[in-house]
Amino acid sequence: MVEESPTVQILSTDGTFQPSAAAEEYLPLLDSLTHADHEQFYRDMAVIRRFDLECTNLQRQGQMALWPPSHGQEAAQVGSARASKPQDHIFPSYREHVVAKIRGVDIFGIVELMRGSTLGGWDANDAANGNFHGYTLVLGTQTLHATGYAMGIKFDGDIGTGDADRDAAVMVYFGDGSTSEGDVNEAMVFAASYQTPQVFFLQNNQWAISVPVSTQSRIPLYLRPRGFGIPSVQVDGNDVLASFAVTAKHLGDARNGLGPSFIEALTYRIGAHTTSDDPSRYQTDEQLAYWVARDPILRFEAYLRSQGAGDDFFADVTQEAEDFAADIRRRTLAAAPVAPASMFTNVYSEPHPVMDEQKAWLEKYEASFGEGNR
Amino acid sequence: MSSLETTTQDLPMAKAINAGLRKSLTDSDRVLLMGEDIGTLGGVFRVTEGLKAEFGENRVLDSPLAESGIVGTAIGLAMRGFRPVVEIQFDGFVYPAFNQITSQLAKITNRGRGNQSMPVVIRVPYGGHIGAIEHHQESPEAYFAHTAGLRVVSPSTPNDAYWMIQEAIDSNDPVMFFEPKSRYWPKGPVDFSASAAPLHASRIVRTGTDATLVGHGAMVSMLLQAAEIAAGEGISLEVIDLRSLSPIDYAPILSSVTKTGRLIVCQESAGFVSVGSEIAATVAERAFYSLQAPVIRVSGFDVPFPAAKVETFFLPDADRILEAVDRALAY
Numbered sequence: 001m002v003e004e005s006p007t008v009q010i011l012s013t014d015g016t017f018q019p020s021a022a023a024e025e026y027l028p029l030l031d032s033l034t035h036a037d038h039e040q041f042y043r044d045m046a047v048i049r050r051f052d053l054e055c056t057n058l059q060r061q062g063q064m065a066l067w068p069p070s071h072g073q074e075a076a077q078v079g080s081a082r083a084s085k086p087q088d089h090i091f092p093s094y095r096e097h098v099v100a101k102i103r104g105v106d107i108f109g110i111v112e113l114m115r116g117s118t119l120g121g122w123d124a125n126d127a128a129n130g131n132f133h134g135y136t137l138v139l140g141t142q143t144l145h146a147t148g149y150a151m152g153i154k155f156d157g158d159i160g161t162g163d164a165d166r167d168a169a170v171m172v173y174f175g176d177g178s179t180s181e182g183d184v185n186e187a188m189v190f191a192a193s194y195q196t197p198q199v200f201f202l203q204n205n206q207w208a209i210s211v212p213v214s215t216q217s218r219i220p221l222y223l224r225p226r227g228f229g230i231p232s233v234q235v236d237g238n239d240v241l242a243s244f245a246v247t248a249k250h251l252g253d254a255r256n257g258l259g260p261s262f263i264e265a266l267t268y269r270i271g272a273h274t275t276s277d278d279p280s281r282y283q284t285d286e287q288l289a290y291w292v293a294r295d296p297i298l299r300f301e302a303y304l305r306s307q308g309a310g311d312d313f314f315a316d317v318t319q320e321a322e323d324f325a326a327d328i329r330r331r332t333l334a335a336a337p338v339a340p341a342s343m344f345t346n347v348y349s350e351p352h353p354v355m356d357e358q359k360a361w362l363e364k365y366e367a368s369f370g371e372g373n374r
Numbered sequence: 375m376s377s378l379e380t381t382t383q384d385l386p387m388a389k390a391i392n393a394g395l396r397k398s399l400t401d402s403d404r405v406l407l408m409g410e411d412i413g414t415l416g417g418v419f420r421v422t423e424g425l426k427a428e429f430g431e432n433r434v435l436d437s438p439l440a441e442s443g444i445v446g447t448a449i450g451l452a453m454r455g456f457r458p459v460v461e462i463q464f465d466g467f468v469y470p471a472f473n474q475i476t477s478q479l480a481k482i483t484n485r486g487r488g489n490q491s492m493p494v495v496i497r498v499p500y501g502g503h504i505g506a507i508e509h510h511q512e513s514p515e516a517y518f519a520h521t522a523g524l525r526v527v528s529p530s531t532p533n534d535a536y537w538m539i540q541e542a543i544d545s546n547d548p549v550m551f552f553e554p555k556s557r558y559w560p561k562g563p564v565d566f567s568a569s570a571a572p573l574h575a576s577r578i579v580r581t582g583t584d585a586t587l588v589g590h591g592a593m594v595s596m597l598l599q600a601a602e603i604a605a606g607e608g609i610s611l612e613v614i615d616l617r618s619l620s621p622i623d624y625a626p627i628l629s630s631v632t633k634t635g636r637l638i639v640c641q642e643s644a645g646f647v648s649v650g651s652e653i654a655a656t657v658a659e660r661a662f663y664s665l666q667a668p669v670i671r672v673s674g675f676d677v678p679f680p681a682a683k684v685e686t687f688f689l690p691d692a693d694r695i696l697e698a699v700d701r702a703l704a705y
Contacts, residue, residue, distance in 0.1 A: 120485035124453075133453070134485055138477050144443055145478070148450020155406075155432050156454070183474075186443030193438050346488035347522050349546035354621050 007266065008246050009236040013294050015302025022233075026245035033244070035307065041082060041240050042304055043317050045074035045297050048098035050321035054328050055111065059275045063332050064114045068095050072238075072270030075296030076203050077173075078102070079243025080265070083251055084171060089131040089153075091146035091172040093139070095203075099173065103130030108331050110135070117338050139174070140181030143200065146172035147187045150196035150260075159197045160257030169197040169254035171247070177208025179224065180216045188228040188262075197254035199247065200225065200262040203237060205269040210282040222264035230262050237265030238296040241303075268294070340366065382565045388421050388558040390532035391497075393566075394539035395422065395459065399429050405543060406451060408435045408444055409461030409497075418463055419499055419558055441471035448494050449479055457493045457543055465500040466509025472517070479548045480523030491546040495539070500528075501592050501642050502689050503556035505682040512679050513643035515590075518550045519620040519652075526620040527573060528552040530594035532562040534570070534617065541573040549573075552619075554591035576623040578630065582612035585636035585702050587695065588627060588653060590616040593640050600695040611699065619649050627653070628661050635666035636702040640690055645673030667705035670698045 008026060012018040019027060052069040059067040070077065073095070081099040084090065090103060100122075101107050109121025113135060124133040136142035150170040153159060158168045178184050179202065191198055204221055206213050217224065222234040235246045243265060250261040268291035272279050301314065344359040385393070398405045407422055413436035416423030426434035437444045441462060448458035462468045468475075475496065482492050502511040519526045525547050529535040535553070542549040571577055579594065580601050587597040594615045601611040612630050616622065631637050637657055639650040654669040672690045680688050 118487065119481075120487055123489040124486065125489050134482075134490075136478075138473060141446065141474065141478055144446025144474065145450040145453065148447030148452075149454050150450070151447060152451045152454030152456055155456075182440075182470075183442055183446060186438075186440040186446070189438050189440060190443050190447050346486070347484045348525075349483055349488065349491035352621060 007234045007236050008242050009239050010241040010245065011239045011299055011303050013299060015299045015306065017303065023242060023245070026242070026249055029245040029248040030241060037082075038304060038307070039309065039313065041078050041244070042297070042300050042309075043320065044078040044082070044098055044102060045240065045300065046317045047321045047324050048074055048078075048101065049297060050325045051097065051107070051328060054325035055114070056275060058111070058329065058332055059114070064111065064275075065116050066114050066274050066276060068114075068274045069269075069271055070095050070097050072291065072296070073203055073205055073267045074098060075240035075300065076237035076243050076265035076267045079240040079245075080171065080201050080247040080263070083244050083247035085168075085251070085255075086130065087165065087168040088251065089133065089146075089149055089168065089170045091133045091142045091149070091170065092135055093142065093173050093175060093178070094135040094137055095175075096173050100132050103132040105129045105132050108328060111328060111332055112335070115332070115335065117335060140178040140183040140187075143172050143174055143178075143184045143187035144190070146170045147190045147194075147196055147198060150191070150198040150254075151194050153197055154194065159255055167255035169199065169251045171199045171201055171251060173201050173203065175208065176202065176204040176206065176213045176216055176221060177211070179221055185228075188225055188230055188260075191260040192229045195259035197257065198260040199250045199254055200230070200260065201247065202262065202264045203267055204264055205267050207269055207273065207279075207283070209273045209277060210279075212282075220264070222262065225262035230260050232262035232264065234264045234266060237267030238294050238299065240296060240300050267296075270295070381567045382563050384561045385532050385536075385564045386559045386561050387529070387532045387535045387553070388419055390536040390564050391421050391539050391553065392423060392425070393564070394536045395425060396428070398459070398540050398543045399425065399433060402457065403433075404455060405457045405459065406433055406435065407459050407461070408437050408448055410437055410439055410444075410463050412436065412461050417461060419555065421497075421499075421553075421558075422461065441467055441469075442474050445471040445474040445479060445494075445496065449474065449482065449492065452492050452494050453490065457495075459495040459497065459543060462496060462498045464510045465498055465512040465514055468496075468498055468514060471496075475518070475524070475548075475550075476521045480521045483547070484523060492548045493543070493546050494548045495542045495545075495551050496548070497539075497551045497553060499555040499558075500552045501554050501556055502679065502685050503592060505685070507682065508679070511682070511685065513641065513674070515550070515552055515619050516643060516648045519649050524548050524550055524620065525574070525618070526550045526552070527618045528554065528591040529617065530554065530557065530591055530615050533564045534615075536564045536566070537569040538573055538617070541569065545573065552591060556592045557595065571617070574618040574621055574623055576614055576616050576618065576626050578612060578626055579615045580611070580613040582610035582634065584610045584634060585638060585699055586612045586614060586627070586630040586634045587638050587640060587699075588614045588616060589640040590619060590649075591642075593642060593690070596690065596692055596695060597640060600692040600699070603692055604696060604699060609699065609703070622649075622653065622656075624656060624660070627657065631657055631661045632664045635664055636705075637665070637669045638672060638695065638698045638702060639669060640672040640695055640698075642674055642689055644676045645671050646676045648673060667702040670702055672698045
């Protein structure tokens with residue numbers, strides 16, 4: 001029998017500390033957070049929203065092929081990312097810009113990716129990038145990579161040792177549309193079979209481009225993993241404290257060897273799927289108004305003000321966001337051209353005769369036009 | 375294992391691959407085997423027989439029944455530093471994993487700007503001659519040879535199988551390893567002392583002067599059979615075992631064609647947009663003035679692999695190869 005479980009919510013939509021019944025067990029996870037942590041959460045959300053706006057503008061000005069904004073999903077992403085530990089591994093989809101930033105990635109790499117300068121903007125094996133793996137554009141494929149990685153952590157014995165710096169977990173991000181993909185379902189089968197140290201973090205932003213979540217599932221998506229034997233919880237994804245607490249609990253359980261779990265964060269994509277999209281064709285004004293009233297940043301601002309944060313703090317964050325956006329713009333406009341022969345460089349890890357031959361041919365062909373003649 | 379104490383031993387290919395896998399599992403504890411029924415059962419062709427008992431269930435995994443899941447988790451394990459060797463149960467079952475192989479496994483190294491190698495081997499028992507039902511006799515090599523980022527190889531003898539599987543596991547690039555299932559059982563000598571050739575080298579397996587025959591996997595034994603028959607009729611055929619379908623080692627092929635002036639490319643797969651088409655085009659480009667006849671392809675027909683009762687009419691055999699030789703010599 002399916003057991004209905006109410007949503008974990010800690011801040012009401014007006015920013016009042018008012019935990020739901022389902023939130024009770026998660027409240028101790030908030031104890032470790034200081035006021036400075038709360039301010040950092042706000043800073044993370046505000047800066048990335050400004051970054052999104054800048055990137056959308058840059059796309060409109062012809063600087064990028066595409067931009068997938070995360071506007072509206074900041075609390076789900078910041079809360080979950082801030083709950084991860086340095087040794088954890090993160091497998092994103094392609095909209096987790098702030099997660100990348102929190103893990104240490106220079107997110108100009110995302111601009112390079114969307115600009116068409118590269119197919120992958122950062123090195124997931126460089127410790128500076130916080131084990132944040134590459135963006136994956138084919139929906140759901142990364143859930144299997146995450147599960148395989150988590151199997152490896154388990155085979156290596158890096159769970160349940162009691163060493164807080166060693167025990168590790170994997171968190172994989174995906175969306176409501178992806179839940180219909182076979183790979184996501186196969187990932188849950190493997191995760192359950194191998195009891196992987198892993199959190200499936202679903203951002204249900206209500207839309208797969210234009211198709212509503214009701215077309216993907218007739219039941220709330222957090223109930224689906226239970227059929228695979230994976231415990232699950234639904235959280236208010238626009239409540240950064242709830243997102244943090246729930247993720248901290250389940251990543252902790254995974255590190256302790258208690259196996260996989262599944263978090264459905266209810267949120268909303270304010271605006272377009274990408275800059276190529278036109279949400280006015282499928283989204284009603286009422287839907288938009290409902291979710292704008294639940295904006296994660298405004299909600300947390302109200303909470304912080306109730307805790308004593310003043311205008312100075314918010315002005316400082318605004319300035320940081322402006323500076324960050326200006327720097328992204330400056331670097332975008334200054335980006336160097338891409339060397340054509342670079343397309344051959346990393347297709348294989350080991351020498352390959354066809355790569356050598358075709359690279360040499362292209363270079364000779366290009367040189368045949370003479371300097372500046374092409 | 376007693377066989378390792380002697381230099382050579384006669385083994386069927388299935389046991390030679392088993393010995394190669396055992397050697398790799400012994401040499402590196404990062405090597406893992408994954409696949410359907412490969413553990414307790416030892417695989418439907420028994421290629422992995424005994425390995426789960428010897429190395430344990432965390433080294434030889436009886437995977438859930440999901441090909442995309444197996445390859446996708448193998449990719450994650452490779453990111454963690456493991457060297458997974460995946461068994462796809464039959465050729466026709468590789469397609470559910472097609473996205474993970476072609477869009478992920480093949481491209482992650484390039485996408486990661488060289489920072490993430492993908493040392494994953496995908497073993498695929500392939501090809502006809504076993505009288506099986508649909509999806510169990512196909513030759514899907516061309517799909518993978520067409521995909522940049524993958525390496526594609528196929529042994530024709532137990533000795534090559536023993537060495538090539540180990541070389542594939544040692545490769546830091548993903549390798550599609552096509553095992554000619556009709557050759558699993560005939561025995562051949564395996565020399566445990568040294569590899570006969572690098573993984574991607576083609577090899578002349580019979581010398582001749584009148585025409586060159588090229589093929590891989592189970593086709594090589596057909597080519598040798600045809601060459602033997604032709605020799606009785608006074609026709610001298612050179613036979614080249616491709617061994618590697620991507621990259622293709624053209625030097626021995628071009629030098630052979632320079633000598634014989636005639637090339638017949640043979641394969642079990644359908645001919646349209648096949649590895650054989652690619653070789654024909656390349657040899658025509660690079661050895662045009664040496665050719666005394668057009669390059670001729672001998673392939674399966676451009677139909678789905680037929681019902682087993684008529685597979686012998688689909689699969690090229692020595693007679694079909696010799697018919698092509700006659701056409702080439704008639705120019």
